Amino acid sequence: MSLIDPADTLERQNDKLVKIAEALMRRVEHQIAEEGAAYAQFERAALLEQRVRERTRELERTLDLLHQSNAQLAQATNEAEAARRNLADAIGTLSEGFALFDPDERMVMCNARFCRDFRDAALDLSPGLAFTEYVRQISRSRALALPPGTDPETWAQERLQRHRDRHVMFNVELTGNRWLQVSEHRTANGGTVVVQTDVTDIVQIERQERARLKDSQARMIRATLDHLNQGVAIFDDGGRLVGWNRKVGALLSVSARYLRIGAGFDTLLGRLSTDFRFSSAATRADFARWAAERGRAGPIRFEVRRGSGQILDVFGQGIPDGGFVVSVTDVTQEREAAERLADLNEALESRVMERTLDLEDALATAERANASKNRFVAAASHDLLQPLSAAKLFISALSDRLETLRDRETLAKAESALTSAEGLIEALLDISKLESDRLSFDIRPIALEELLAPLRDEMEVLADRKGLGLTIVPSSLWVESDPTYLRRVVQNLISNAVRYTQTGRVLVGARRAAGCARIEVWDTGPGIAEADQSAIFEEFRRLDSRASRNDGLGLGLAIVERACARLGHPVGLHSEVGRGSCFMVSVPVAGADASPRVVRGRPVRPAGLSESGLIVLLVENDAELRRALTQLVESWGVSVIEAADAVGAIGLLEDLELVPDAALLDQQLGDGASGTELYRQIRNRWGVVPTAIITADRSESVRRDCANLGLLRLLKPIDGAALGEFLKEAAAPPV
The missing domain is CATH 3.30.450.20 (PAS domain)
Structure with a gap:
């Protein structure tokens, strides 16, 4: 059966075909959406199953460790019981009275000679007897010769007062002109050992000797x-x-x-x-x-x-x-306090080191996986952009040959789809670059107005199309950042504000705050709920489910977050649902009134340098920076000898036959030479010289090399104040 009546006119037949095609397209799109939802459910089920397996394996490992611990505990219990029996046998052979009290001041054991002279009062010398009760019984014994004017209660209090010391040794007088020496010592776990020794002969001899004095x-x-x-x-x-x-x-x-x-x-x-x-x-x-x-x-x-x-x-x-x-x-207490502090510090350092190593391993694994993903995304993005560009060229060539308006509209939609795909690939390429370790930034002073003025011209067109008011307030501030990436950050924030604001206006400006310029982008859009304010920085995350591809790909804020994280520019967000949002980026201010990060003009002269007679070796392969540093340091009254590379520096020191008081060495000296390697050569030939490494490389390897060698790392742009402090320390006399 034919869907088209041959008797109809061509216009009628064409209209029927168009309606049939639209119905088929809607059916296909609906079927694809259902299949996508089912696939998402499948992915979640697979992820849940994997997590259950991981938790099960962890539980099994934990049970194995528990069984091992129980076996070790049983073995330790048997060994402790055997040691207790051996100890009881040993103390039973002692000629002195012996007793052991636990940290809770309860008797653990004693031998038969313990308190043998006080049996009339000390009747219950069994495990569990409190130390205070033991002293009270002794104080009431008839065998104890109390000092004149002392009653049993007073003697017991004085005895307990002595017990507070860690190590005690004293004599107790007994009736019948006999003497007993009592010594107490603290055990490692806080218990107490009491030893009683008959010293009657010794005391009598001592009394005879004392009589002679x-x-x-x-x-x-x-x-x-x-x-x-x-x-x-x-x-x-x-x-x-x-x-x-x-x-x-x-x-x-x-x-x-x-x-x-x-x-x-x-x-x-x-x-x-x-x-x-x-x-x-x-x-x-x-x-x-x-x-x-x-x-x-x-x-x-x-x-x-x-x-x-x-x-x-x-x-x-x-x-x-x-x-x-x-x-x-x-000096036990003083040394123990010092040892406790040292042990605590060592334990903390050990724990920090263990956690650091674990984190470094995890980070290395994640970085390897991330680097592999980034290489794939970068390669795939580069390969995909080429056919897309060719397709756009073909479409542009074809547009001139089409005669009907409908065909040109269809071609325009195809071109728009290709443009959206191209924008998506470029955004993915930007993210892969930002996550790559090989990315380097060109950090330098930027006039904010030079960055905002072109964006004003570019974004006003987009705002006019939507009937929005766009105001970009002029700024005279200078900041320190990478101009390309900072422009991309601000551009994304403004385009997002224009895209999601239906009525009202968008305001862009910069405020000075604590040595930073805070670039703010305000809009009167729908606002963002507090629960969603973290999610909007995720890739392909858009809160407006009704937005089409032409309304953005959900990558703009992800690029903003990554770029600012790599640049060290904090990102902030303030938003109220129904009233609008404000995105903020804080960038360090460049200028004399900000924290000095580059050598500009003449920073404040460090006190005492002009009279120090300091001689500094400067090795820098950049002629302009070398000249600027030389002029700055010499303006402080310090003598500078300079060289462009490591070979020239070594030859210069040999020709002058002197050892500099300090050295400023660039890390990248060209031809594979490095400042740290040059320092090792200087140290091996002339001994230790206070040295600072000048570098723009903020990598962990350079930081670790400087730390291992005990060198100061001065990052470019150079902080004049930090340079002055380094020279002051080098000029200070050794302690």
């Missing part, structure tokens, strides 16, 4: 020594002990039976426990040799660490009668 001077010295916070021991010209205080025995843990008149220095040194570790400043042999010389070689000072806890500062010095005196000070 009858003259007033000896008693005064003894009183003075006992009131010192340091441990002090005095030896005569024969190396024999003639005076000491209790503190020295407590700090060195030397039993009172060995601290007696006439005890030899070597004997006492040999009584020090083997867990005393001498610092690198002096060994046991060094200390013994110094004592044998009776301090004639001068004073000696070093630190001793006992086990993993107590740290003692030991100082020895000769005295006029030929003997010597040794003082011991507990």
Whole structure:
């Protein structure tokens, strides 16, 4: 059956064919839209399945780690129980009373000799006994000889006061003229070890010795020594002990039976426990040799660490009668505080380094993938633009041959579609360039008016077509940026404002704010909801679903964000739904009143340089920049010797036979030479010279090389203030 009646006129047949074609086109477009939605659902399902698999694998790895941890915990528990049994057996063989309290002041264990003399009161010496209860029971024992005027409660309070110290050693008098020495030491986990030793014989001997010291001077010295916070021991010209205080025995843990008149220095040194570790400043042999010389070689000072806890500062010095005196000070708290700070700093640095390495690995992977994508997009965009350009040329040639208006309109639509495709490819090419590591910018001073004036002429045509008012306020500001990319940024912002504003006006201007020029583009468009203000910077994202391809491709703001991120220009957005939007870009101001980033005129003369007599080596292959830097530095009263390359610099230093006080080296010296390599040559031949590397390369590799060599990196355009500070530091005398 024929769809066309042959009897109809040609015009009638043509109208029927047009309507049939339009119906078929609508059907095809509707079918494509449904297929696209189904494909999107399929993609989301595939992505969800992949994420579920990833989470499952992570959970399995976590369970494996948990099983390993449980096995290790069981093994550690068995080892701890065995160690506890061994410890109990060991302390049971001790001749002294021994008890261990945990960090919560509860008894963990004790041996049978502990508190043997106080059994009348200390009846319950079992694990879990509180330290305060242990002291209270001892204070009420009949075996304890309380000092005159002291009741049990007072004695218990004084005993608990002593317990607050990390290391305690004192004597307790018992009835029957007997004495018990009690020593306490803190464990690494904050617990307490209590040792009780019968020192009755020692105390009686000491009393006999003290009875012989009858003259007033000896008693005064003894009183003075006992009131010192340091441990002090005095030896005569024969190396024999003639005076000491209790503190020295407590700090060195030397039993009172060995601290007696006439005890030899070597004997006492040999009584020090083997867990005393001498610092690198002096060994046991060094200390013994110094004592044998009776301090004639001068004073000696070093630190001793006992086990993993107590740290003692030991100082020895000769005295006029030929003997010597040794003082011991507990500096544990000071050293522990310093070590905690150092450990904290090291831990933080380690964590930062670990996170940095992880991020660097992830970043390297992402950058490789991104670089591959960018290379593909750039290559594909370049290849696609050529046939599109050819197609547009063919269409232009064909337009002159068409006679009917309908054919020319159809051809114009085809040309418009090709133009849209060309714009899309160019935008993709811009994004790939902005994401490429090889992109370099031409940062230099720009007059804003030179950038805004051409945009005013270009955008007024677009605004007039839509009946909008466009105002671009003239500006006299100069900024520092790449002129090409900054123009593209502002152009995209203005074209977006014109495209999405239906009625009203668009206003463009620049404000000065904190050393920056804030370029603002205001419009009276529909505005952007706060929830959508981040999404609009994504590629191919348009909030107006009714917009056609001719209304934009959704790449303009993506280009703006990437270009500003690479240039270091912050982007801002203020918008209210129904009232309009304002996009803002902050660009550093160029000029004498802004933060100096390039050498202009004569920055303020750094104080003190003119009298320093400083000689600076300048190596720069750009003749104009070399001349400008030389004039600037010499205006500060500093002598400059200059060279254009590394070979010339080395030859110049050899001819002059001098070493400069400082060096300014350009990183790119031509012929593959670099400023860092030239610095290594200078350091190897003439030693370390304060050096600054001048470079426009902001890459991580150059920053890392300068940091490893301890060099200052001065980025172009050069900051005159930073240059002056560097020369002032170079001129400062060494500390």
